[in-house]
Amino acid sequence: MQSKRVGNYTVRFQNPPSVVGYASVVGKKEGEGPLAELFDYVNTDTTFGEKTWEKSESRMQKDALTLAANKANQPISAIEYIFAGDLINQCTSSSYAIREFKIPFIGMFGACSTMAEGLGLAAMAVDGGFSNLAAALTSSHFCTAERQYRSPLEYGAQRTPTAQWTVTGSGCVLLSDNGPGPFITHFTAGKVVDLGITDANNMGAAMAPATHSTLLAFFQDTDTSPSDYDLIVTGDLGKTGHGIATELLRDDGIIFSGNFSDCGLMVYDLEKQDVHAGGSGCGCSAVVLCSKIIRDLQSGALQKVLFAGTGALHSPVCIQQGESIPGICHAICISSNKQ
């Protein structure tokens, strides 16, 4: 077996797996944002017909998986692995969703980087010869995340300007060894990076150093620069974090020319929707990828995208023990052709 590694941290897939299905499911607020027309399903009361927020979040994953399989013209039973995870303790949004489908489940935890982590692992499973059809699935829900990580919604706590708004949404991507593209061509798995941020209302700053580390590794390993990509999109640093990441990368000579964005800045209208620094949550990058980005790759509006999932490995217990918030970033190159 010839090594598929390029540089120190990146793998290049030999037979790049193709996206063969994808879907996005969102709540009311996301359905009022700039990407409204591009989502597969918008639920207007964000309960998704369930009695608890946790069950609502699981419901979104079931719906996203079902829609993605339908779009791929595949029965759900044909999916050989589901790589899934979410923000909720014990990743129950995923495990309770997948319980109903009799498919092997690989549980992941990558905070908001989960979609990128899942795509990397699913692509490894397909390119490695272990699967012909694998899914990457994740979600977040504003109401489950806020009460677990910050304070119960009933408290009506004020939000700081650096706070991000957890997206209510779920995204699912199906990868196969055979399909028309877009294709997953590269995967750079990230290291845990922690520069000492302790503010649970400033996740963007906690994630920016990891973004810097992974993007730098990716450009070095692949011997490319930002101008080789139509879009480099983090997911999701928000306004504060994206600014910090841009500066950190600039200090290392990585300069963007209007092609560096962030899913947290794309999913909401920051001016009109009162979301402060932008969107966040596992669902944020997942639903932006599974609506605008993949559609643009299919239509030819985009040819080559670097999708950098960013996660704040934030733990309320560890913060109470005086710890800082580590970040992680996994990068995936998606291209309309196999190069």
Next chain:
Amino acid sequence: MQSKRVGNYTVRFQNPPSVVGYASVVGKKEGEGPLAELFDYVNTDTTFGEKTWEKSESRMQKDALTLAANKANQPISAIEYIFAGDLINQCTSSSYAIREFKIPFIGMFGACSTMAEGLGLAAMAVDGGFSNLAAALTSSHFCTAERQYRSPLEYGAQRTPTAQWTVTGSGCVLLSDNGPGPFITHFTAGKVVDLGITDANNMGAAMAPATHSTLLAFFQDTDTSPSDYDLIVTGDLGKTGHGIATELLRDDGIIFSGNFSDCGLMVYDLEKQDVHAGGSGCGCSAVVLCSKIIRDLQSGALQKVLFAGTGALHSPVCIQQGESIPGICHAICISSNKQ
């Protein structure tokens, strides 16, 4: 690329990855059990020199990883992926441990099945040509798990006869494409199975149906039977769950002849150590694998082992919402030769 799939749910590795390093680190109680002499390090006050139990658990992972790399004669920097996870919310035992080592981190959540899940993914990474050296790492700590999942230790809550004792320990395995064995030959990823158990003090019963599902799939896919293995070991069902799994499998014609055991029954002396139904926790199957099982495979005392990591995807929040406890089981075949 030829498919490596056999049957419906199993993959057979083309060039089975070799264990090249492994280590186990445990606390005081485990160091008084039947495997005491086989662990790499026993800490006699279970704080591991740290000020909080969560930091103690992270310390164990750092120690296990360092010891495993030393035994493999490899610098830690040579490890290309760490597949790690644990029971603690946001998998912080893993992320805070790995923060200090600059190595790509793939976070997992599989509850007590995490070591098997990590071995499966690490073996895919190596056999798929994505890595020459990958680690599977996990841990659990009695004091972190009890307060998160059941009640604070200070309450002195009584334990039921079906309760299992969370192992304080961490295990790490390093896999490479080149080594003397033992080898990872097969991986069967499990489905989420839930037969409606709601008792948070009877995890064994919650995991038994998933064990039945995965072992049945493995034997069917590989066209083998229990007599083809020197040891089939679950990790960790405890006394109650192991009995249920044995019965469920017997009803499907899978009969064992004294070669079916459980890491939760091996790690403690159930009579003398007052652990009720046996050991549990991500660390349980990890430290039994990384002490007795791999040593016996190396010495020739065992030739072929089926290691079935079992996890209860238990969430206190979901139980409060009236949900039952889903289980999962991932099976790994480990052999002293590449067959």
